[in-house]
Amino acid sequence: MNAPATFDPSAISQREKLVVIGNGMAGCRAVEEILARDPARYDIAIFGAEPRVNYNRIMLSPVLAGEKSFDEIVINDQAWYDDNAITLIAGDPVDHIDRERKTLVTRSGRVEPYDRLIIATGSDPFIIPVPGSTLPGVVTFRDLDDVDKMLAAAQQGGDAVVIGGGLLGLEAAHGLCLQGMKVTVVHLMPTLMERQLDEAAGFLLKAELERRGQTILTGADTEAILEQDGHVAGVRLKDGREIAADIVVMAVGIRPSVSLAKAAGLEVERGIVVNDHMVTSDPAVMAVGECVQHRGACYGLVAPLWDMCRALADEATGAPSGYAGSVTSTKLKVSGIDLFSAGDFSGSDGSEDIVMRDAARGIYKRVVVQGDKLIGAVLYGDTADGNWYFDLLKKGEDISDIREALIFGQAYASGGALADPNAAVAALSDDAEICGCNGVSKGQVVACISGGAHSLDTVRSTCKASASCGSCTGLVESLLALTLGGAVESGPKTLCKCTSFTHDDVRRLILEKALKSIPEAMQELHWTTPEGCASCRPALNYYLLCAWPGEYVDDQKSRFVNERLHANIQKDGTYSVVPRMWGGLTTPDELRAIADAAEKYGARTVKVTGGQRIDLFGIRKEDLPAIWADLNAAGMVSGHAYGKALRTVKTCVGSEWCRFGTQDSTGLGVKIERMTWGSWMPHKFKIAVSGCPRNCAEATIKDFGVVCVDSGYELHVGGNGGIHVRATDFLCKVETEEEALEYCAAFIQLYREQAHYLERTAPWVERVGLDSIKAQLFEAPDTIRQLAARFRISQKYSQIDPWAERAGGERADLHQHIAEVRPLQVENIA
Amino acid sequence: MIGKWLDIGSVNQIEPGTARTLPVQGGEEIAVFRTMNGEFHALVNKCPHKQGPLSQGIVHGNVVTCPLHNWNISLKTGEALGEDKGCVPVIPLKVDAGRIFLLREAVIGPSSAAEAA
Ligand code: SRM
Ligand SMILES: Cc1cc2nc3c(=O)[nH]c(=O)nc-3n(C[C@H](O)[C@H](O)[C@H](O)COP(=O)(O)OP(=O)(O)OC[C@H]3O[C@@H](n4cnc5c(N)ncnc54)[C@H](O)[C@@H]3O)c2cc1C
Ligand code: SF4
Ligand code: FES
Numbered sequence: 001m002n003a004p005a006t007f008d009p010s011a012i013s014q015r016e017k018l019v020v021i022g023n024g025m026a027g028c029r030a031v032e033e034i035l036a037r038d039p040a041r042y043d044i045a046i047f048g049a050e051p052r053v054n055y056n057r058i059m060l061s062p063v064l065a066g067e068k069s070f071d072e073i074v075i076n077d078q079a080w081y082d083d084n085a086i087t088l089i090a091g092d093p094v095d096h097i098d099r100e101r102k103t104l105v106t107r108s109g110r111v112e113p114y115d116r117l118i119i120a121t122g123s124d125p126f127i128i129p130v131p132g133s134t135l136p137g138v139v140t141f142r143d144l145d146d147v148d149k150m151l152a153a154a155q156q157g158g159d160a161v162v163i164g165g166g167l168l169g170l171e172a173a174h175g176l177c178l179q180g181m182k183v184t185v186v187h188l189m190p191t192l193m194e195r196q197l198d199e200a201a202g203f204l205l206k207a208e209l210e211r212r213g214q215t216i217l218t219g220a221d222t223e224a225i226l227e228q229d230g231h232v233a234g235v236r237l238k239d240g241r242e243i244a245a246d247i248v249v250m251a252v253g254i255r256p257s258v259s260l261a262k263a264a265g266l267e268v269e270r271g272i273v274v275n276d277h278m279v280t281s282d283p284a285v286m287a288v289g290e291c292v293q294h295r296g297a298c299y300g301l302v303a304p305l306w307d308m309c310r311a312l313a314d315e316a317t318g319a320p321s322g323y324a325g326s327v328t329s330t331k332l333k334v335s336g337i338d339l340f341s342a343g344d345f346s347g348s349d350g351s352e353d354i355v356m357r358d359a360a361r362g363i364y365k366r367v368v369v370q371g372d373k374l375i376g377a378v379l380y381g382d383t384a385d386g387n388w389y390f391d392l393l394k395k396g397e398d399i400s401d402i403r404e405a406l407i408f409g410q411a412y413a414s415g416g417a418l419a420d421p422n423a424a425v426a427a428l429s430d431d432a433e434i435c436g437c438n439g440v441s442k443g444q445v446v447a448c449i450s451g452g453a454h455s456l457d458t459v460r461s462t463c464k465a466s467a468s469c470g471s472c473t474g475l476v477e478s479l480l481a482l483t484l485g486g487a488v489e490s491g492p493k494t495l496c497k498c499t500s501f502t503h504d505d506v507r508r509l510i511l512e513k514a515l516k517s518i519p520e521a522m523q524e525l526h527w528t529t530p531e532g533c534a535s536c537r538p539a540l541n542y543y544l545l546c547a548w549p550g551e552y553v554d555d556q557k558s559r560f561v562n563e564r565l566h567a568n569i570q571k572d573g574t575y576s577v578v579p580r581m582w583g584g585l586t587t588p589d590e591l592r593a594i595a596d597a598a599e600k601y602g603a604r605t606v607k608v609t610g611g612q613r614i615d616l617f618g619i620r621k622e623d624l625p626a627i628w629a630d631l632n633a634a635g636m637v638s639g640h641a642y643g644k645a646l647r648t649v650k651t652c653v654g655s656e657w658c659r660f661g662t663q664d665s666t667g668l669g670v671k672i673e674r675m676t677w678g679s680w681m682p683h684k685f686k687i688a689v690s691g692c693p694r695n696c697a698e699a700t701i702k703d704f705g706v707v708c709v710d711s712g713y714e715l716h717v718g719g720n721g722g723i724h725v726r727a728t729d730f731l732c733k734v735e736t737e738e739e740a741l742e743y744c745a746a747f748i749q750l751y752r753e754q755a756h757y758l759e760r761t762a763p764w765v766e767r768v769g770l771d772s773i774k775a776q777l778f779e780a781p782d783t784i785r786q787l788a789a790r791f792r793i794s795q796k797y798s799q800i801d802p803w804a805e806r807a808g809g810e811r812a813d814l815h816q817h818i819a820e821v822r823p824l825q826v827e828n829i830a
Numbered sequence: 831m832i833g834k835w836l837d838i839g840s841v842n843q844i845e846p847g848t849a850r851t852l853p854v855q856g857g858e859e860i861a862v863f864r865t866m867n868g869e870f871h872a873l874v875n876k877c878p879h880k881q882g883p884l885s886q887g888i889v890h891g892n893v894v895t896c897p898l899h900n901w902n903i904s905l906k907t908g909e910a911l912g913e914d915k916g917c918v919p920v921i922p923l924k925v926d927a928g929r930i931f932l933l934r935e936a937v938i939g940p941s942s943a944a945e946a947a
Contacts, residue, residue, distance in 0.1 A: 534895035818850035
């Protein structure tokens, strides 16, 4: 037996040496789990870059908000390390791993051997590489040092800009706001927290944060961070806006912290690749937490870490169990804002959305069901059932029995008989309030139904229940069913299947409730789908545009292709281009420019249209801005041949040349077209002016037609050619051109304000009756003037040539390809 | 070495709720969609009905409504929904580190893929 010649520390302890890199949430939890299983197995050392003990990182938000102190968020204090004989080396990051020698080296030069290594280095905040991103005053939100920097800045007051409207960014913004700073959130996407929330919930969140005094800029792309005297001074956006800032918080995302593992030659993709037992490509090295990639997924929340740590500890103590990945859910830690999301709510095939909105209480709930399973949920305003949904989702439980009542929550859905909504309504007492907006009780609704209101619509008009926000529509429908048995009459057609409101209701409520965006209208009017459909989006877009001229920002996503691209799509996917020819007049110069454009852009057909102008066919979407620029240069603008808008004003020769002409019909036609072009309408709108009753301009089959006579101008409305030819109705006769113009503007505005989307004047006049239109126009002496004035106001914002805007480079993305593929040089694309 | 996936650009180039096109020389043009929820999908840019350019349709949820005759096409499976019958090929797509990748073989066909490699 030989005594050891030199001192060998490992001989003292028979234990294996376990070293953990990362003193964060996953690293320490892994150690806790191992100790719980086998406290005597390892000799443990933990290395942490931060100069402090292990704390609860997610509680940094309450620390920033002043709701908690650092001491309150410590998970394991120094005594824990001491009691468990754990060596903590804090404030000295590990710089290098030598897997061959099984040692690691820290920044200060300390060398530590290991038998088993756990890498738990978490994530690094991502910093967008814009000019100025390294200036003093630009901070991230990851550890206590960041919070201290923010608190120090907040002490001075002033402006804060938070870049990133995700979970972290919004918690930072909330904290800084509570600390007294004026906060602006700059978010690239059109809606906040777009990865966790759908558009509807994102909209509600934005409205609430704005109400609390934050400025939220969505669709805002940061171009640079501005400097003054060596410190951050503001942020400039790509659209040129500048926002002052004394501090800029970058919260645009995180990247798994993998550099150490990568340098050590471990298999790394987006994160450090681990198997189901959290072992990396080196059997002696395990990894856990946000730095890992497991079955292709990287996580940014703590719940998965707990599961990972259990699997890791099982493996490390010789009883491997395996981790199968996690389903995550999201909550925002901002006091007073209840928000929850989980699972897949993107809507997939065969999946169905069940949506409930309660505008009065600011609630939006959406569950996504596929087959007999719940696959996703988004809740805003009332998250009481979040955990219940999350549980159903994780366990993949069969929900077919409770499907009808699912959206009402656990109490309701599991309430046996109550699962039938009708039974629940039947159980209500007579004085229970049904309609909160109009204060209508159940007894009153039932009385109204018994009194003859046998449809939703008649109930609405008789006792006002469900006539305002509509959130009680379901209850009223149940009462109809209960009171009448099967005899419920279906009401007038709703706008589309996404809503129980008619076109008229929607138009009225947009004004009454001052609804100013599509998501707001959908929320307040209890849309039953999250984003609407191809029918209601364009309709809402038009109604909002008409209601709030100059204020509402047109939503291009809600426009049919022709209106989005300002050209008519053809069957082969090319487009036609029709420049305006005022009143059908043209000049040699214009014709030359049209001829040149036709040749330059390869128009395969050039045709005179039935609307007295020229159509160029076969133009490629990429060439549209260029051909428009050429036509603009010759003084021509868009003819809106593609729009639910003013199309053409056809004219005849009139008194200037024609031997029968009584007035200058061409001149009047040009004036009318100059007044009305650019206006968006419920449907297309055509006008004609004929110089005498021979009517060569076919004025009596137009939406608005003028027939000139010796003593003045006869005005005709509500005609069209097309599928069902309808001759116009005679509206009235006026004596001067000025009056003809004024009446034309008034009639158009009445049509714009009252018709249903996609209803031309002919069916509109037939539906409401000429008498009603006349009554509205003529009953009060001032109506014509008022309507015409409203039309002119809206025209101030509409008469901007859309072609010129596009030719000037606006929305180039709509016209250009994202990339091109040429198979032999594919490596060069993008 | 050319990889299995084609990098066609940054995710920021597609506004949520819209699509952009990718012409393929000697092949079918592809439409790359981004839903309002920020999901990405790629389909051959041809409606199964009469070859309408799906990239120009209105996107709602995971569905695009064809601009020519309003068929609704699933972005996930390429299948026509409702009463209509037909299917357009889906191009496998992945997003990594803010870039959009399409499966090379599905874009340019297996034989040309081999050639190019
Ligand atoms: C180009 C043109 C035919 C021509 O070469 O003459 C034309 C072409 C189309 N018409 Fe028309 N209509 C054209 C004058 C007419 C006329 C004559 C007129 O305006 O005096 C009529 C009958 C008058 C009327 O509208 O009352 C006419 C009645 C229709 C209808 C039926 C409307 C109805 O209410 O029943 C449709 C279908 C629709 O709009 O839903 C239609 C739809 C269309 C569409 C937009 C079909 C479509 O959705 O793609 C065609 C687009 C072709 C293109 O890409 O440019 N077009 N269309 C005419 C363009 C006029 C212009 O300069 O803007
Ligand atoms: C402000 C904030 C709020 C959050 N809110 C929530 C929430 O509400 N819900 C939720 O689920 N999640 C939330 N998270 C995310 C959650 O905090 C993380 O998922 C969790 O902390 C990840 O644990 P981890 O151990 O992998 O990483 P971390 O907790 O970051 O630990 C990693 C540690 O490793 C250290 N380290 C890195 N490199 C080295 C090195 N080379 N040498 C030594 N040490 C190193 C780091 O300094 C760090 O201390 C929030 C995060 C933040 C920042
Ligand atoms: S009549 Fe029919 S085919 Fe001719 S342009 Fe009009 S819509 Fe097209
Ligand atoms: S081509 Fe798409 S619906 Fe007809």
